Amino acid sequence: MNGVHSTLAEKHSEPPLSSASKKLTWRRLLGLAIAFTGFVVLVHQFWLYMGEHPPVANAFMAGGVAALATALGTLPVVFSQRLSERTQDTLFGFGAGVMLAACAFSLIIPGLAAAKTSGAGAWEAGGTMGAAILLGGLALLLMDRWLPHEHFIKGVEGRQLSDPRTLRRTWLFVFAIALHNLPEGLAIGVAYAGTDAMRAGALAMGIAIQDVPEGLVVAVALLAAGYKRPLAVGLGMASGLVEPIGAALGAVAISLAANLLPWGLGFAAGAMLFVISHEIIPESHRKGHEVWATGGLMIGFVLMMLLDTALG
Structure with a gap:
């Protein structure tokens, strides 16, 4: 023994x-x-x-508010609430509408005005903004191609967590969320560093409003894909953390080189347009709820337009 x-x-x-x-x-x-x-x-x-540098501080705090709005949107998932696919697609469309209006009224139009103020003619200002928009879209395209990540929602949907490959895809999905939210943070930072406080506040408010349903949709989609509730909620909350970082980076860049303001505004608009067309609208239309998604887009666009024109 x-x-x-x-x-x-x-x-x-x-x-x-x-x-x-x-x-x-x-x-x-x-x-x-x-x-x-x-x-x-x-x-x-x-x-x-x-x-x-108060503009950088203001941009960072506004990005933090947007991140908090994203976290707030995940709370229904904490209390076991689920959304129908139609509601999810409507919210996706709403977010796309807010971002489209933000591109037009809070980024492109002020960028054209800034270019003209610096002495550019109408054609030169339009050419500058056009080039900046294309550069922003190209930058997101290259990041989408080169950085390892799992495509927004549909990349994880339908897989079981018992598959080891799905576990490894969790962090790839986190990177995808970061790519999705980075342009919003940059837009907030550039606006606070280069435009008036009222217009920048309207942009930040609009982005925060659309971040609430965005955080909810991300958490619900992860839950539907088989992720455990705490992880789904945690990733949904974490999805907005890149926004204050992006806001600070955008504000610092414009603060160091004020003549880059039109380029910064156009770049942020182009990056957001890429995300809208490449991720949000296709996702909102692929389940057969195009009418609801389009209705959400139009409501979001009008709401953001009213915020910008009333506050800006």
Whole structure:
């Protein structure tokens, strides 16, 4: 019996770490400590920078509000609420309409005005904005092709989590959400750094309004695809975190080079137009609810137009 107990004890006892394993562990801990320290220093420097540059601080806070709106939209999923496919497609259309109006009234028109103010003629201003819009769309196209990610909603739908490939696709889906929300953050940042506060506030408000149903749709779609409720809600909430980062980057870029304002506004508009055409509208139309999606788009467009013209 003693021999049996001795054998079992040997099986369950963990082998001592070798000196090489200990060195590797300490190196990892040291690397994590260095990375964390660098992150803290970076955050501190950015905080000081925002204190000296109010437009960047305002843009970052507005992006944070948009991220909070996205998180707010996931709350019905926490309480086990589900949406019909028709409602999801209607909300997708609504978001597309808000983004379309934001492109036109909050980005392209102010960009044309900024180009003309800098001395450009009508054709030159139009050419500048046109080139910037195409560059924004091209940038998102290249990111869509080169960065590993899972296509917006339909890339995960219908797969079971028992498939290891689906587990690996979770982070790819996170990257896809980041690609989707980055243009919105950039648009907020460029607006706060280069246009008046009222117009920038209207843009931020419109984006936050459409982020509420967007967060809900993302969480519901992940839940329908088989993800557990906490993970679906967590990813839905996290989907908006890129917006304050993008807003800060956009504001910093325009603050450093004010003459880039027309290019920045046009670039953000082009990136948003790419997302609308490449992701949102096809997703809203592929389940046979085109009429509802189109109705949502028109309502979203009109709402954003009223916000922009009334507040801007």
